[in-house]
Structures are given as structure tokens and as C-alpha cells.
Amino acid sequence: MQMNRISLAGLSCLALILAACGGTDKADSKDKITVPKDPFPSTYAPYPNPSVFISNATIIDGTGALIENGSLLIENGKVSAIGKDLTAPGDAKVIDAAGRWVTPGIVDNHSHLGVYPSPGVSAHGDGNEISGPVTAEVWSEHGIWPQDPGFTRALAGGVTALQVLPGSANLFGGRGVTLKNVPSRTVQGMKFPGAPYTLKMACGENPKRVYGYGGGKYPGGTPYSRMGNVAGYRTAWIQAADYKRKWEKYEKEGGDAPMRDLELDTLKGVLDGDILVHMHCYRADEIAQVMDISKEFGYKVTSFHHAVEAYKIADKLAEYGACSSMWADWWGFKMEAYDGIKENIPMVHQAGACAIVHSDSDIGIQRLNQEAAKAWADGRKIGINIPEEEAWQWLSLNPAKSLGIDGKTGSLVPGKMADVVVWSGNPFSVYTKADQVFVDGALMYDRSDAANRPVMDFELGQPGEGDLK
């Protein structure tokens, strides 16, 4: 019925008032079917954020600069001023950070918090829709349990924003979502306002192991091999390109609206440039082939994740313009991780490519500063000398770029969100802890004040409730 009505409307449009078709102010256009871009809108708003003046700190500003004995003024949830010779406005709460360091909040662009939460019981395994190799129709936010205690541990580690991705079993795993790391009753209450959607894709061993070799445990069939992986990507992109053409034709000419397809909505979003591709890919040769696939279909991979062999093609990554989201030292758990080295991150950075430290772990996310410090020191040991303040870009600005939120967070530039961590000392030391963590200028974590340490529902009434974790 509905299709008929639209069809008639389209016909009448053609026959009667051709010039108005596709216009924006006519009744016809209101009847047009559109794909909603934000059906689960963020309800997050910054929490009360009285002005804060942090003084006498060693500040890493996130853009690559270090300010000794510096000050940072936070007003209305934004970075208001940063520098050496600032004076505190009368109404600002003053934090004397003598001996302490201040950095932008850490942004982790690879987390499964909420979708693989603690406790890791079978009822909570909502991170991977393994039912098929192409599940671009699923969205990680629909699997997130906001009561995951892991969010609070990450907050204590200075993480103020994170991308929650679906798992890597599928060629197309589904949409990822970027969150503010604030406790909330709902996922919508965590969603980073204005952050673009992302698409998780995966190379290599996982898809072919899960499907081809699933042994009946999962739906069998393709892909059985890396050849099948690539055929799977290309087949899906061909469908997406066709879907995109149909919608563009409909938007331009009217007529029958194409049947909506959740899977292709997401892929079309990539081809339209609205959705950023984050691709799990370990091996250098596969990364190089994925670059070509993206050129064939006219999209771009924003970041290659894990990228254990990024150091082998750091020059090509720089030329292509993709980030690499890496661990400091994970290796050896499967063949495509066999060539992992400790200097991957500094070598990628040195080649002029975008380097990111990511976690993919509810433990690792708690100390990403330490992971960066290890990589930084291992680079230094072989003569790659990167200032600490430059290396911090691996933790905040570069991941923010990869999520399309670098205009809003990731560095302490006036006007940006005051996502800020006050560290007990140099965050490149194992002994340093996050003392205070601000999200949009609101104090969301204070190590020395239990009232400012969140406790998730699950931990209420359980051993260790409210403990220092």
C-alpha cells in the first residue's frame, strides 16, 4: 500500500509540476522517504561544571607542546585558557598541581566495554553478531550494557572518550559508536554528541576461521580463505554502490523509494563519507590490499586496527593517510600477530604516519599511558627520539581524529571540551595515577574522594563495593 502511494505521488510529480520535484519546500518532499541518520540520538549533556583553575602543572597540551609550570582554566565545560602566566578568576576552584602533570583525556578508539562487559558471563556476550560474515546492519550501541564496571576502571585510567566496536569475527562487523566515558542509565546518555558513526571491518584469520572453519559451530561457508575475505568485501561494496545509486536516483527523480536495507544503509553511509571505516588488520600485505579495495569503491579506511605489522609499511600508511591503532607489545597469539615488535608505534610515528595506542582490552584501557610510555621508551632505545608531549598525540588527538571528534576534544585548545586528566606525576611512569578526571569540565573521578568515584549497579551489594580498584 505504502509503495503504491509513493509511486502515485511520484507519477503525479512527473506529470504535473516537474520543476518542483526534489524541492525542499513542497508537500511532495515531505512525503519522500529518507533514511534517518540519528535514530538513537545522544541525550548526553555535560554535568555541572563550575570553573576550575589548575595551576603549577606540567601540561602536555595534546598538540605536541609542553608547558612547564603552566595553568589551565576551565570555564563552562570548555578549555578557556592555557599558558604560563594566567591568573585564576575569582569564581574558579583552584587546584594546585605542583609536581603533577595535566593532559587531555585519553581517547581509546578500540574498546569492547559494555558489549563484552564484566562479569564476562555468557548472557553478556553481546559484542559480535556471528550469524554471518556480513553484519553491517548491527550497531554496537545496541549491545552495550552501560552498567559495565569496566567503564569506571577506564575512567580511573584517564579515559574520557572511547569507541565501542563490534567484534572481529565478521568481514563487516557492524557500526561502532563513540561514547563519553560518563556513567549513565542509558547508552544514549553516553553517546558523544555529534560524533560520526563508524564501521568495523576485519581482515585475515578471524573471518575465515569463524565461518570457513567454523566446523558447524557457526554458519559455515564463505569465507574459507583470505581470497574469500576480499571477495566478500567487494561483493558487499558492489551491492552498496548499487543501493546508493538507487537512493540518489530516487532523491533526484522521485518514483518508487528503494526498499530500505539496514546493512546497506551503513555501507552507503561509508560511500557517502558519513561513516568512518575502522578495520581490524594485522598483516602488512593485507593492509596494502585493503587500501586498493577502498580506492576501487571510493571510500577510505580511517584507521587500521591492531596493525601489528604496520612498521613494515609505515611509508605506505603515511602516503595513504590512514591511522594505525596499535598495542605496545602484544604478539604471538596467532600467526598474523607473530611478527609483532615493541617498536611498532614509534616506527610508524617516525615515518610520518598517524600512530594511535589502543587497548582492545578492559585491562589495557586502564593504563594506556603506560602502553604509550613503553612504546616511547622502546623507540628511544633504538634512537627514535620523540618528545613525550609529541607522543601523547598517540593517546588523545590522533584517536580523536580517527573518530572525527578532534575538533571537539583531544587537545587542550581554548574552545574545546575540557576533557582533562590531572596525573599524580609524569604519566610516562608506572607509578603515576590519574588523580582527577574531568569530562566537559565536570569532575567525574577523584582518586582521593570516594564521593567522586562511580560504582556501577552490578557492584552494589557485592564484595569490594566502593573499594579502591
Next chain:
Amino acid sequence: MSMRHIASLIAVAASLALPVLAAPVAIVGGNVWTGTSEGTIPSGIVVIDKGRVVSVSKAGSPVPMEATVIDASGKWVSPGFISAFSRTGIVEVDAEDATDDTSASGSDYSVALDAADGFNPDSTAVAVTRVEGVTRIVVAPEASSNLFAGQGFVADTSGDVDTEILRKAFLLISLGDHGAALAGGSRPAAWAQFRAALDDAGAYPARYFTSNDGTALGRVDAEALGPAARGEQLILIEAHKASDLNAIMDFAAANPDLKIAIVGADEGWRVAPRLARSGIPVIVDAFSNLPASFEQLGATAENASRMMEAGVTVAISHLGDSSHQARLAIQVAGNAVANGMSHDDAMKALTTAPAAIFGLQGLGVIGPGARADIVVWDGDPLEITSNPDVVIIDGDVQSLKTRQTELRDRYLKLDEHNRPLAYVKP
């Protein structure tokens, strides 16, 4: 005084063949953490000879004329660290079954499975672990057919194919969630299996004269359980929950002759005073601070320091990925310091504590007569930005080259204009 420079020694370290140094070696000028009552000696002098520590002395003490000198000025010197619980060297690539000798769910045997039979000193993880300053690895099999994982061993990380292995250093069993699942589905089933197995061991060999079957164990496993059942071998038990730890302590109290240690113990802090009174040592991962399961609800990063404070013998290990990342035990120990433990206690948790738990005489300390497992660090050993400059095992200076460093060096310059990188041989 014939003082040869450290460079000659580094050259030795870099070469592939590493001869036993005939002459004594003196490590001079470093901040020496001894692990003994001598504490930390600033600008100390450590003399080693024939695989043993000869002397540890203060600055200005004489250095033997013939000694090769390692200049450790501005550096730290520590005993080689001991990975208190790992699977290093028994699996090359986890996802490739043929390279994985950690477990055998299809085997007819359990207690008798001897992890040392699967140890490969050439495993790339051994060298990778060595160059991070870990000179000894305690290696355990993984329980898979019942709660008995089998026999664990202790090896050095030299990578020598004929290196000495301390076999059957302990028996590993899993209680808690893991053991319960393996034993049939519940904690009562696990305890029933454990007790029945001990009965079988006690009844060996008599009851097996006419049959290969016991109540819980077949002949081979019952025989293998004998030393542990007689208190001659350490029983290492995997468990986390406070109630499970109490059950283990009840069992230990009822069986005072048995030697018991616990690995995991995420809720150990809740029963720490009793653990201390029981004299049961623990091996913990101080990263563990999430309610990852219902047996870890009380997990906190302060667990290790709280137990140490209560007087428990605490060794620190990285239980998360103990095959390839056993080296992270050092980072874990540093985090324990960040969460309340003293630096000295964290160092002990990587040295004297595991040596005590596994009865490793002369390891984990730098003192006269100790085995010369020594590491010279470019900074505080527990600091994540520090790395070893020299690693010595039983007096031999070790290579700091690994498959990883060779890959790194091959790709340092991505220049293929003249030849593919396959012709670059670091």
C-alpha cells in the same frame, strides 16, 4: 688493574655463540638491589665467577685484576627476575594447535602430563622474555580433561637447547570455576575428584595390582600424584574466590603435611590474615581489578599489597597472557607499587618470593654463593621505560637479540630501491 671495557662484553653478547666466560666478571658502579639483608647497595660491585656470585661489596672495594668489568654506573643491577607462573616455551602460536603443548583435552592422562616434555627452548617467546630481564620461568600446563593440569617445571631463559630443567617442580590443579567445570560441573564435584584422587595416590600401587583403574585416577596418574600426596611436591592450586580460598585453607589444615600454594587469589585480600597464618603463599596478577567473573567480584589492584601487608608471601606474575607476555610481570609489579606496595616488596615478588615458593636455591638474590642470574638495567627495573642492558644467566652473558629485534632492524629503513628487504639480514 686490567679493566676491559664493557664494549667487549657487549660484543660478546651480540655474537651468536656465547662462550662461558673464563675470567671473573665484575659489575661495577650500579645501584645493586640484592634481595638479601644487604638491601640496596649504591655504586656496588658484584663479582661473579664460574656461574656464581663471588662477592657483593660497596664502592671502592677491590675488583679482581683479571675480571672483565661491566660498567654499571648510573644503572641498576638486580637478580634475574623469575616468572612465577607462565606458559612460556610450551606454545609458539596460541591459535595454531600443533604448536601448542599447554593442554591435552583428548588425553587419557592428567596428573602425569609433564609440561617439561613440551618445553622448547627455541620458542621465540623464551628469548623475548629473556631480553626483558626474566632469567627463570616457572611453566605450568593447563588443566583440560579434569582438574589436574599436570606437572610444572622451572627452566632458565637462555634458550640453550640442552639447558637444565627442574622437572616436576610442582603439580598444578584448578579449583574454582575452571576446576568445577572440568570436574563435572560444580565445586563439590571438584573437591570430590581431588579427594578421591588423593585416596588413589595413597592406595597406589596396591589397588592397581589387578586393574588400571582407581576411583578417580588410572594407574599412571595415581603414581604421578604420589609425591604431591606425600607432601614431597608443591601443589599449586588455581582459585580466586574468598570462599574457595577458605576451603583450600580448611583442606590444608586437615592435611598439614601437604605443600600448598595458590595462583590467582583475586579475593585473597579478604582472607589475607588467615593466608598469612596458614603459611600458604600466593601468586597474583596485580592487574586484575575487574569482577571478570563471579569468583572475582572483590578483585582490586591493591590485592597484592594488602596481602603482602598482612604477611603473606606474594609473588607477582602476569596471568593474562602468560605464554608470550610473561615479561609483563615487571609492569604488573610496578603497578602493584602504584597501588600500595613498597618498591622493595614488589622486587621481592619477582625474585625472592617465587624462589621461596618453588624452592629455587640461590636464585632471586645477589649474594655470595648465589647463582649468577643478574640483570643490568638502564633505570629502575620496575619502571616501564627501563630496559635491560646486560642479562646474565648462570654467569653467562646472554644475547639480547630476538626474532623481534631482527624484524625491527630489517624494517628500520623502508628502502627497497636496490634490493627487496629480504636481503637485509640484521
